Amino acid sequence: xxxxxxxxxxxxxxxxxxxxxxxxxxxxxxxxxxxxxxxxxxxxxxxxxxxxxxxxxxxxxxxxxxxxxxxxxxxxxxxxxxxxxxxxxxxxxxxxxxxxxxxxxxxxxxxxxxxxxxxxxxxxxxxxxxxxxxxxxxxxxxxxxxxxxxxxxxxxxxxxxxxxxxxxxxxxxxxxxxxxxxxxxxxxxxxxxxxxxxxxxxxxxxxxxxxxxxxxxxxxxxxxxxxxxxxxxxxxxxxxxxxxxxxxxxxxxxxxxxxxxxxxxxxxxxxxxxxxxxxxxxxxxxxxxxxxxxxxxxxxxxxxxxxxxxxxxxxxxxxxxxxxxxxxxxxxxxxxxxxxxxxxxxxxxxxxxxxxxxxxxxxxxxxxxxxxxxxxxxxxxxxxxxxxxxxxxxxxxx
Amino acid sequence: xxxxxxxxxxxxxxxxxxxxxxxxxxxxxxxxxxxxxxxxxxxxxxxxxxxxxxxxxxxxxxxxxxxxxxxxxxxxxxxxxxxxxxxxxxxxxxxxxxxxxxxxxxxxxxxxxxxxxxxxxxxxxxxxxxxxxxxxxxxxxxxxxxxxxxxxxxxxxxxxxxxxxxxxxxxxxxxxxxxxxxxxxxxxxxxxxxxxxxxxxxxxxxxxxxxxxxxxxxxxxxxxxxxxxxxxxxxxxxxxxxxxxxxxxxxxxxxxxxxxxxxxxxxxxxxxxxxxxxxxxxxxxxxxxxxxxxxxxxxxxxxxxxxxxxxxxxxxxxxxxxxxxxxxxxxxxxxxxxxxxxxxxxxxxxxxxxxxxxxxxxxxxxxxxxxxxxxxxxxxxxxxxxxxxxxxxxxxxxxxxxxxxxxxx
Numbered sequence: 001x002x003x004x005x006x007x008x009x010x011x012x013x014x015x016x017x018x019x020x021x022x023x024x025x026x027x028x029x030x031x032x033x034x035x036x037x038x039x040x041x042x043x044x045x046x047x048x049x050x051x052x053x054x055x056x057x058x059x060x061x062x063x064x065x066x067x068x069x070x071x072x073x074x075x076x077x078x079x080x081x082x083x084x085x086x087x088x089x090x091x092x093x094x095x096x097x098x099x100x101x102x103x104x105x106x107x108x109x110x111x112x113x114x115x116x117x118x119x120x121x122x123x124x125x126x127x128x129x130x131x132x133x134x135x136x137x138x139x140x141x142x143x144x145x146x147x148x149x150x151x152x153x154x155x156x157x158x159x160x161x162x163x164x165x166x167x168x169x170x171x172x173x174x175x176x177x178x179x180x181x182x183x184x185x186x187x188x189x190x191x192x193x194x195x196x197x198x199x200x201x202x203x204x205x206x207x208x209x210x211x212x213x214x215x216x217x218x219x220x221x222x223x224x225x226x227x228x229x230x231x232x233x234x235x236x237x238x239x240x241x242x243x244x245x246x247x248x249x250x251x252x253x254x255x256x257x258x259x260x261x262x263x264x265x266x267x268x269x270x271x272x273x274x275x276x277x278x279x280x281x282x283x284x285x286x287x288x289x290x291x292x293x294x295x296x297x298x299x300x301x302x303x304x305x306x307x308x309x310x311x312x313x314x315x316x317x318x319x320x321x322x323x324x325x326x327x328x329x330x331x332x333x334x335x336x337x338x339x340x341x342x343x344x345x346x347x348x349x350x351x352x353x354x355x356x357x358x359x360x361x362x363x364x365x366x367x368x369x370x371x372x373x374x375x376x377x378x379x380x381x382x383x384x385x386x387x388x389x390x391x392x393x394x395x396x397x398x
Numbered sequence: 399x400x401x402x403x404x405x406x407x408x409x410x411x412x413x414x415x416x417x418x419x420x421x422x423x424x425x426x427x428x429x430x431x432x433x434x435x436x437x438x439x440x441x442x443x444x445x446x447x448x449x450x451x452x453x454x455x456x457x458x459x460x461x462x463x464x465x466x467x468x469x470x471x472x473x474x475x476x477x478x479x480x481x482x483x484x485x486x487x488x489x490x491x492x493x494x495x496x497x498x499x500x501x502x503x504x505x506x507x508x509x510x511x512x513x514x515x516x517x518x519x520x521x522x523x524x525x526x527x528x529x530x531x532x533x534x535x536x537x538x539x540x541x542x543x544x545x546x547x548x549x550x551x552x553x554x555x556x557x558x559x560x561x562x563x564x565x566x567x568x569x570x571x572x573x574x575x576x577x578x579x580x581x582x583x584x585x586x587x588x589x590x591x592x593x594x595x596x597x598x599x600x601x602x603x604x605x606x607x608x609x610x611x612x613x614x615x616x617x618x619x620x621x622x623x624x625x626x627x628x629x630x631x632x633x634x635x636x637x638x639x640x641x642x643x644x645x646x647x648x649x650x651x652x653x654x655x656x657x658x659x660x661x662x663x664x665x666x667x668x669x670x671x672x673x674x675x676x677x678x679x680x681x682x683x684x685x686x687x688x689x690x691x692x693x694x695x696x697x698x699x700x701x702x703x704x705x706x707x708x709x710x711x712x713x714x715x716x717x718x719x720x721x722x723x724x725x726x727x728x729x730x731x732x733x734x735x736x737x738x739x740x741x742x743x744x745x746x747x748x749x750x751x752x753x754x755x756x757x758x759x760x761x762x763x764x765x766x767x768x769x770x771x772x773x774x775x776x777x778x779x780x781x782x783x784x785x786x787x788x789x790x791x792x793x794x795x796x797x798x799x800x801x802x803x804x805x806x807x
Contacts, residue, residue: 189553209573210577211553211554211574211577211579211647211650212553212554213553213579213647213648215577227576227577228577228578229577229578229579229648230578
């Protein structure tokens with residue numbers, strides 16, 4: 001019986017993992033045609049990244065600020081990145097996304113861009129560098145959560161048994177700290193072994209044999225570790241349902257949802273996925289429970305709400321009256337039910353009915369107005385810095 | 399869920415049968431005797447790539463024979479309902495061989511050898527004719543066959559790491575099943591998939607006498623041995639889960655049908671195909687079932703439209719049909735001579751099926767097999783997922799199978 005329960009547990013774990021996989025965007029296809037895109041940036045722009053998409057809103061990367069560029073060792077001052085050829089809308093940013101260019105629409109992303117300042121950019125399609133860009137190598141993300149005593153964690157990676165190293169010298173690639181407590185770095189897919197180290201390499205894990213796939217490694221102070229190929233923070237959250245009451249003149253309303261600040265999108269491309277008919281007059285969509293931000297849009301994405309922060313892991317009832325006018329609730333609002341009843345009653349009103357009857361219906365509808373007070377708890381979280389970033393991305397990426 | 403694998407294979411078989419049927423006849427249509435044109439209707443459930451090849455070939459029979467390929471999603475049940483009704487039944491159907499026994503017992507099938515001399519069938523691989531034979535009579539003209547394949551993701555498993563034996567596979571699974579990734583996954587509690595292990599031990603679900611073998615020592619030994627592999631796989635392994643795990647890069651290797659290969663290739667995976675691992679305990683490779691897709695002729699059509707039926711069958715006997723099907727849809731041709739063509743020998747998937755077919759066991763085509771899928775599925779669930787005693791579970795399943803078979807009589 002215990003075995004059976006264990007199997008059941010495994011099954012549900014699997015389902016969660018699969019759900020996470022199915023929910024995550026996978027926009028950077030492995031067999032995509034790519035072009036080398038070169039950029040020069042001001043001296044105070046550190047760790048430049050590129051956020052790129054096409055005119056249909058297909059993003060090249062999963063999350064803002066996009067993919068970090070690499071310095072071309074043969075062309076000092078130039079950074080390069082291999083972009084999917086479809087992604088001809090680009091924003092170059094740096095310093096963890098705190099500085100960025102305007103959106104640049106390129107004829108081709110086989111281009112050389114010189115960023116003199118955030119608002120001063122020159123683009124040319126004539127080769128500005130010598131030699132060829134280093135060959136494209138697919139990479140995967142290594143996430144590590146280390147003990148507080150481990151400062152400046154780094155990733156060391158290699159291919160066993162031949163011993164080909166991914167990085168030039170120990171302690172390897174510095175991992176970037178995220179707001180979610182995880183450090184991240186990328187490694188080429190030819191590696192199958194990693195070490196997480198800290199304090200300039202003075203503390204480290206033992207050799208960790210891994211698959212070249214996105215991985216989350218948790219490291220204790222003594223160097224012991226555990227790892228998972230699914231985000232432990234997200235895998236534990238079940239799907240949620242977002243219920244929406246949208247303005248009547250928003251045709252074919254869609255839901256766009258993501259996780260801030262890491263920017264992992266629930267759907268592959270803007271405007272997201274169509275809301276479906278639910279119960280009690282609500283539109284609804286099931287999304288991964290790890291999302292914490294949504295936008296409702298309509299008319300093919302031409303009208304939309306601002307970024308709306310929501311609590312992760314909870315079903316949501318969202319009444320939208322306009323782009324800036326909305327209410328969020330985590331229990332089905334009583335008024336929404338009344339509105340439905342009123343709508344139903346209104347449908348039942350016939351031309352033969354008296355004006356008094358009609359007035360009663362109108363009165364009921366007014367009480368049910370989404371703009372009116374909602375008895376249920378309403379939580380509207382003010383947009384933070386992360387949302388600001390997401391908004392930039394969304395508006396650029398649409 | 400356990401039936402999904404079987405259903406998938408069955409569906410494929412059904413589709414093949416339907417396509418073949420389409421190629422060979424249009425039985426439900428009245429013969430246009432006045433103009434000399436005869437319509438032959440063939441039911442099938444095949445994909446367009448297959449039917450297109452057949453339609454092109456059979457169109458050359460015009461105007462003497464007009465062949466209509468009619469796709470039927472419920473082909474097997476429809477045949478049970480109308481197989482004896484000349485006005486509603488097709489002239490032929492294209493489907494897997496495993497339903498031959500059911501329809502032969504219904505008396506609706508014509509022996510192929512009534513139309514094509516037996517000596518002409520020697521051009522076919524022996525095990526395809528074996529599959530097409532029920533109680534000593536050949537009821538199907540084989541077109542192509544399919545087997546499960548051992549496939550692996552080269553991102554994780556190098557060609558040098560491909561396990562040659564099941565113990566090597568087990569060691570690989572132990573080393574690489576961690577963090578939510580699996581060294582190997584399969585539909586371990588689906589009879590169609592588990593049959594490969596049982597056959598490899600010399601056991602069987604149903605023998606050629608229609609007798610279940612669920613509690614035979616060889617079958618129990620296979621179940622016991624297979625359990626340790628199942629313990630290193632997800633608890634639930636229905637079709638979609640296993641295929642998704644492999645396709646999404648969460649499993650290094652799998653045993654699956656050839657129909658999975660186009661999907662994983664589209665996803666960008668560098669997929670390798672390898673021979674089935676040899677079971678260390680027996681020295682025999684994992685020996686999956688083989689499904690043979692072919693044309694069955696309904697008795698009424700054979701009697702009323704013998705010339706048109708023969709023309710259709712002969713058109714489908716050409717090597718060109720086999721090679722074109724291999725090219726169009728990765729079908730492994732049933733005719734031996736097709737394997738002399740470079741276009742066939744150069745197809746990795748087709749040749750892998752050819753190699754696997756050397757040890758594959760034709761799916762039983764006896765009517766009794768109908769009850770075995772469910773009973774065996776329950777047995778596998780009891781052993782692999784509920785951890786029940788193998789011998790007790792096998793005895794219980796055997797008794798149930800015998801009772802259900804008795805009820806059929």
